[in-house]
Amino acid sequence: MQRIIRVIALFLLIASLPVQAQDAAKAKALLDQVSAKVKSYQNISIDFKFSVSNPKKNLNQESKGTVVQKGNQYVLNFMGMTRIFDGKKVYNIVPEDEEITISKYDDEKSDELTPSKMLTFFNSGYKYSWDILQNVKGRKIQYVKLNPLDPKDATKEVLIGIDTQTKHIYNYIRTDKDGTKTIITINSFKTNQPLSKNHFTFTESKYPNYYINRLD
Numbered sequence: 001m002q003r004i005i006r007v008i009a010l011f012l013l014i015a016s017l018p019v020q021a022q023d024a025a026k027a028k029a030l031l032d033q034v035s036a037k038v039k040s041y042q043n044i045s046i047d048f049k050f051s052v053s054n055p056k057k058n059l060n061q062e063s064k065g066t067v068v069q070k071g072n073q074y075v076l077n078f079m080g081m082t083r084i085f086d087g088k089k090v091y092n093i094v095p096e097d098e099e100i101t102i103s104k105y106d107d108e109k110s111d112e113l114t115p116s117k118m119l120t121f122f123n124s125g126y127k128y129s130w131d132i133l134q135n136v137k138g139r140k141i142q143y144v145k146l147n148p149l150d151p152k153d154a155t156k157e158v159l160i161g162i163d164t165q166t167k168h169i170y171n172y173i174r175t176d177k178d179g180t181k182t183i184i185t186i187n188s189f190k191t192n193q194p195l196s197k198n199h200f201t202f203t204e205s206k207y208p209n210y211y212i213n214r215l216d
Contacts, residue, residue, distance in 0.1 A: 023130035027144040030162060031128065037167045043070040043195055047188035050078070054180040068193070073200040084202050091202040093210075100207060103215040125149055131159060140164045141171075154178070 038044070046069075051062045065078035076083040084091040085105060092101040131143035146158040159173040171185040204212070 024128045027128035027130045030142065030144060030167075031160070033167045034160075034162055034169060041191040043068065043191070043193060045069075045188075045190040045193050046186055049185045049187060050183070052180065052182045054178065056179050059180065068195065068199065070195065070200065075200060084200060086200050086202060089202075089216075093207070098207075098210045099213065100210050101213045101215060102202075126158070133164075134161070136161075136170065139170070 044067075046067050047064070048067070049062070049064050051060075053060045063079050065076065067074055067076045067078075071087070072085070073087050074083075074085050076085075080094070080096055082093040082095075084093070088104065090101075090103050090105045092103075094100070126146035126148060129145045129147070131145045134141045134143070140163070141161040142164050144160050144162065146160065148155050154176050156175045156177045158175075161170040161173070162168070163170050166189075168189050169186060171183060174182045176182075
C-alpha cells in the first residue's frame, strides 16, 4: 500500500511540473512587461500608502508618502522626512530636527529597497509563480508570488499585485520569516510629468539653520 501511495504521489508531482513551469513562465513574462513599461517613461510620480505590522512584536504602523523618480534619481517624502538622490549622493532632510545627512550611495553594496528598485527589484534572485486574480474597485489585479532563491534571505515571500490593463504595480506585500508584513499600496501613478531641471538637486542654501552631517 505504501508503495502504491508513493507511486501515486510521484505521478501527481510529475504531472504538475509542466503546469508549474507554465505558471512560472507566465509570471516572469508579466513582470518583464512591468519592467519594460516602467523603463519607457521619462519620469514617474507616485502617491503611496505604507504599512508594517507584526503582532508578535506589537508592531503596527501606517504612513503615506510620495515619490518622484527619473531614472535612478528620486525625491521621496515619507514620515516627515525628505530624501533626495541625485544619482551620486543621498540627502536625508529632517525638518523636525533641522538636520541633513549627506552620504554616498553604492548601488552594488546596498540591499535597500529604493524607489528605483521597487519597480524592478524582482528581475533577479527570485523564483516566480502565478498567484490569485482579484477585482479591486473594477480593476483586475493579478498577483505574482516571489520566493527568494537565497535560503538565508530574511524574506519568506513577496506578492506583487499588477494591474492587468496598465501593467503598473498596484501593491507590494512582503512577508518576512519573523512574521513582519510590509505592504506598499500605490494610490496614484502618474507618468511623464513636467519637472524642473533642478528637481533632483540638493540646494544647501535653502536650509540655512540646519546642521549638516557629511558622512563621506
